[in-house]
Amino acid sequence: MIKARNIHKSYGNLEVLKGVDIHIKVGEVVSIVGESGAGKSTLLQILGTLDQPTNSKQNDTEITIAGESFINMNDKQLSKFRNQNIGFVFQFHQLLPEFTALENVLLPTKIAGTSEKEAIEKAYALFEDLRIEQRLHHKPNQLSGGEAQRVAVARALINSPKIIFADEPTGNLDSKNADDLHRLFFDLRDKYDQTFVIVTHNPNLAEITDRKLVMKDGMIIE
Ligand SMILES: Nc1ncnc2c1ncn2[C@@H]1O[C@H](COP(=O)(O)OP(=O)(O)OP(=O)(O)O)[C@@H](O)[C@H]1O
Ligand SMILES: [Mg+2]
Numbered sequence: 001m002i003k004a005r006n007i008h009k010s011y012g013n014l015e016v017l018k019g020v021d022i023h024i025k026v027g028e029v030v031s032i033v034g035e036s037g038a039g040k041s042t043l044l045q046i047l048g049t050l051d052q053p054t055n056s057k058q059n060d061t062e063i064t065i066a067g068e069s070f071i072n073m074n075d076k077q078l079s080k081f082r083n084q085n086i087g088f089v090f091q092f093h094q095l096l097p098e099f100t101a102l103e104n105v106l107l108p109t110k111i112a113g114t115s116e117k118e119a120i121e122k123a124y125a126l127f128e129d130l131r132i133e134q135r136l137h138h139k140p141n142q143l144s145g146g147e148a149q150r151v152a153v154a155r156a157l158i159n160s161p162k163i164i165f166a167d168e169p170t171g172n173l174d175s176k177n178a179d180d181l182h183r184l185f186f187d188l189r190d191k192y193d194q195t196f197v198i199v200t201h202n203p204n205l206a207e208i209t210d211r212k213l214v215m216k217d218g219m220i221i222e
Helices: 041-048 075-085 099-111 116-129 144-158 176-192 204-208
Strands: 002-011 014-024 029-034 062-065 086-089 164-166 195-199 212-215
Touching: 002 041, 014 075, 029 041, 029 176, 041 062, 041 099, 041 164, 041 195, 075 086, 075 099, 086 144, 099 116, 099 144, 099 164, 116 144, 116 176, 144 164, 144 176, 176 195
Parallel strands: 029 195, 029 212, 086 164, 164 195
Antiparallel strands: 002 014, 002 062
């Protein structure tokens, strides 16, 4: 699903990523752990097309998602690629406050040009999978933290992306809500063969993922 070779990222003299290689298979749930400042979010942003790597000395950086290379795409191509292939979940839900849960989840389908009927059917199915079907018309400030985060997951999944990137998706939840959402990730993987890459400080989650990658000082060390 993802193949990346020799990813570097520097800010001036500060080398944040020092040549990361990563391979992730379809349907894998992979966690990335490591100390604060190790470069986890930076790596996730680059893999998720939200940030650009710095050229490596050998000029041999490669990143493909589902066989497609995106590092030379222009902004318009990238937005389209992202909309079709990638879902994101962040620590704070980042739902739009003026819109209901359902409207938030439907937004990516509007950008993709999906028919409304198809989009709504998919959204209802996801709200059921995520056990928030009673919260369709609530605005974000009328949702609990766990519910809002589940809506954010539904929004990430609505376009059936090939891969979901999550950066501390349960970092803001209590342990029960966190464990609950972690279980849902695995249910969604089983049901949709969805691939997940999850940055986390949560040891319970890291232990139950298929593979745990440990980052230190800009490298994956195990
Ligand atoms: N825009 C930037 N300019 C300069 N330095 C940056 C920038 N963004 C990140 N860094 C630095 O890059 C390093 C890696 O940051 P990153 O956010 O990837 O860490 P992280 O592993 O996600 O940490 P945490 O667990 O605290 O979220 C940090 O030392 C950070 O200060
Ligand atoms: Mg981070």
